[in-house]
Amino acid sequence: MKKLINAPEHVVAEALEGMAFAHADLIRVNRDPDFIARADAPVRGKVALVSGGGSGHEPMHGGFVGRGMLDAACPGAVFTSPTPDQMLEATKAVDGGVGVLHIVKNYTGDVLNFEMAADLAREEGIDVHAVVIDDDVAVKDSLYTAGRRGVGATVLAEKICGGMAEAGAPVDHVVDLCRAVNGAARSMGLALTPCTVPHAGKPSFDLAEDEMEFGIGIHGEPGRRRMKLEPADRIAEMLMEPILEDLPFRRGDDILLFVNGMGGTPLIELYVVYRAAEAIAAKHGLAVSCRLVGSYMTSLDMAGVSITALRLDDTMRKGWDAPVITPALRWGG
Amino acid sequence: MKKLINAPEHVVAEALEGMAFAHADLIRVNRDPDFIARADAPVRGKVALVSGGGSGHEPMHGGFVGRGMLDAACPGAVFTSPTPDQMLEATKAVDGGVGVLHIVKNYTGDVLNFEMAADLAREEGIDVHAVVIDDDVAVKDSLYTAGRRGVGATVLAEKICGGMAEAGAPVDHVVDLCRAVNGAARSMGLALTPCTVPHAGKPSFDLAEDEMEFGIGIHGEPGRRRMKLEPADRIAEMLMEPILEDLPFRRGDDILLFVNGMGGTPLIELYVVYRAAEAIAAKHGLAVSCRLVGSYMTSLDMAGVSITALRLDDTMRKGWDAPVITPALRWGG
Missing domain, CATH: 3.40.50.10440 (Dihydroxyacetone kinase; domain 1)
Incomplete structure (x- = not known):
């Protein structure tokens, strides 16, 4: 460890x-x-x-x-x-x-x-x-x-x-x-690597060099299934599709799109995923009016990503845009 | 990869x-x-x-x-x-x-x-x-x-x-x-893992499970030496001592202290290092009046940390405190 x-x-x-x-x-x-x-x-x-x-x-x-x-x-x-x-x-x-x-x-x-x-x-x-x-x-x-x-x-x-x-x-x-x-919010995540809990001293599970865990939780608990690593664009689709179907989101919906890193994923990769996620949202006729990209809800050192989509109403947009002054989120203050 | x-x-x-x-x-x-x-x-x-x-x-x-x-x-x-x-x-x-x-x-x-x-x-x-x-x-x-x-x-x-x-x-x-x-600024970094350049497809160097690379650069280039992994408090000392000696910083100096993650290090660990770094600064009689903790200058997925200390003057403090509105740093705006 x-x-x-x-x-x-x-x-x-x-x-x-x-x-x-x-x-x-x-x-x-x-x-x-x-x-x-x-x-x-x-x-x-x-x-x-x-x-x-x-x-x-x-x-x-x-x-x-x-x-x-x-x-x-x-x-x-x-x-x-x-x-x-x-x-x-x-x-x-x-x-x-x-x-x-x-x-x-x-x-x-x-x-x-x-x-x-x-x-x-x-x-x-x-x-x-x-x-x-x-x-x-x-x-x-x-x-x-x-x-x-x-x-x-x-x-x-x-x-x-x-x-x-x-x-x-x-x-x-x-x-x-x-x-x-x-x-009005739906999320889905995926891990490329496990995380290591300090007390445990070893990874929470094993993933082969060409595998990812789809539908992972934030504690390294199992997801939907283990599968072969895919390109970022395909990963974004695999995360976005069940999110958009579940609510369901509909053409014309105004959304907040949040691409979240799991702790061990560098920002450059999160932007690659964000690009794909916003393109998929546009293809489904969704208007993305609020955005968040970064590692905000992590699982120690796990490499991976989650996507959250929120169908916005006026009050939510007002609350989102309002000033915030915290260690991790800060704007408008 | x-x-x-x-x-x-x-x-x-x-x-x-x-x-x-x-x-x-x-x-x-x-x-x-x-x-x-x-x-x-x-x-x-x-x-x-x-x-x-x-x-x-x-x-x-x-x-x-x-x-x-x-x-x-x-x-x-x-x-x-x-x-x-x-x-x-x-x-x-x-x-x-x-x-x-x-x-x-x-x-x-x-x-x-x-x-x-x-x-x-x-x-x-x-x-x-x-x-x-x-x-x-x-x-x-x-x-x-x-x-x-x-x-x-x-x-x-x-x-x-x-x-x-x-x-x-x-x-x-x-x-x-x-x-x-x-x-007036000095820095020093350390890696727990190498990074993997996408085109290369494999880690830039090898580190055993109990080793760290001390004095690492931001491209995975070699540092001062490879050594056994140490606890965070000792790592902070090993980074702070050459920084403080080099300028040198002196008792009574007012400083900005910056603990930076290398891309694959979770925030919880950066705070553990920050705690030690600020305590070391205090022990040397330095007053820490500005602070930054996070992954701002990374090396892809490298796990590791760097510390930067800057001896502040009034103009620098004013420039630091001034409003900033960028994707990664945002305050006062």
Whole structure:
């Protein structure tokens, strides 16, 4: 295992300390329990957004904490749900008095723990709501999930809802918007290599030099099938087709197109895939009006890519375009 | 070779098309000769900044084109200098009538070709200046270089000089500032894995499972020595010590600290290294007032990290903090 780490058991804590050093103007890092909160939290009178999940997907979620996106993020151990007390303390720390939204990726541990944290927070008088994200069309159930997995739509929901919350939207609107984003987004991913969890010390699975895993999850869990490596244009088609069929997207739809790297894939390759994905969208009569290309939801060092398409409405576009100032996403601020 | 590409000979062109799709609001891509220019170029009355070099280092340089940074970037083939006609046409396209600065990394081909382009542009009446960046303390000469290689300081020089040019600084000031940044910056890098050039189809060198290459360049060219893998804290020390000794940096210096991923290294590991690097800076009595953590100057899929330290003065800090709106760096705009 070749990693820039000191010891597997210290990776998450040391990365959090590194984030605290690097982004002291935007965030503060709480330890025991661990969470990242925006530097000026709580923002009185603003709906607060809290997310979280296993570490190893950076910059998600800690890199999305800041003005116009998340108020707090709870990092678990690598590929392991954070605990209810992390979520509870984060919720209390950022509650601005007008409701808190938990954005939860659909993994069994995350869902159970966020439910428990929400119950505890409600007992303390906080108006907590939760939306579960489940946009992955690859598989129905998985090692980590009952139902579809939550993947790329999480980033989009956090940005769009964060933008509208910052602009003063009330909690019911933000919750509805989050559900709408999840309902209108579909994703699919693919891996060229496995990832190596620090504690495990060896790759999560084996792939031959000419193979790829199609429909991969973000924890190296199996996808739809293993198959021969294909050219980028064909890969983009194989990812886009089930995405577009599933919603389904229709001619004339205005979409946000997100090409995401899995951590070990260089940017030049993501642009090659993005080119193909936008061309396929155009061929289907879709208008791409918002775009994101980069490694935003990763699986440690896995080489691979996922594509997310979101059918936009005016509110979503407004939330997407709104100013955001976080470590990983920043514009208009 | 596992890459998200169609064919080695099309990677650069297709990535450029992908960038053009993804960032149409910020940049435009010219083909034959290939260069990326800011969407609103030429900006009359503003000093124009042009850079370029081999592809495979994305987001450098094309991702740094936009308001407050570069006016144009010329991408060569992978790890191959762009041609003088690319540089000449880019220079003519963005010349705002008050001088153009070429920011050139110290690689033999880049330096020669930028010199030729500058001569040709001067014949057409454009006031072209050039600054060569050579901040790598790892080696004196290399496979690609006479003298030190230009690495991380390039990103900082482009941002700082771009910020001051946008604010209206005259060409002599921008040129002097670029020289000052280069003179006050030092870098050192290290690889855990080689990279694979698409045309070559196999890794640029071999590293055993327990080895790292210390003092690596950004083309997979050899570094100072091959050695056993060390923990991240020790790696940070091994990179920081020669950097701090070389300038030398002194107690009380105010610095910008930049931890850069080489393309295949996940962000969580960069934060672990950043934590150690900032602690080492503090131990040496340095005040870190500006920070950058991410994969900004890469070597295709190489796993590894480089550290750059820049001794700041007030003008540099002002240029760094100035608004920037580019595909890869964006703040304050």
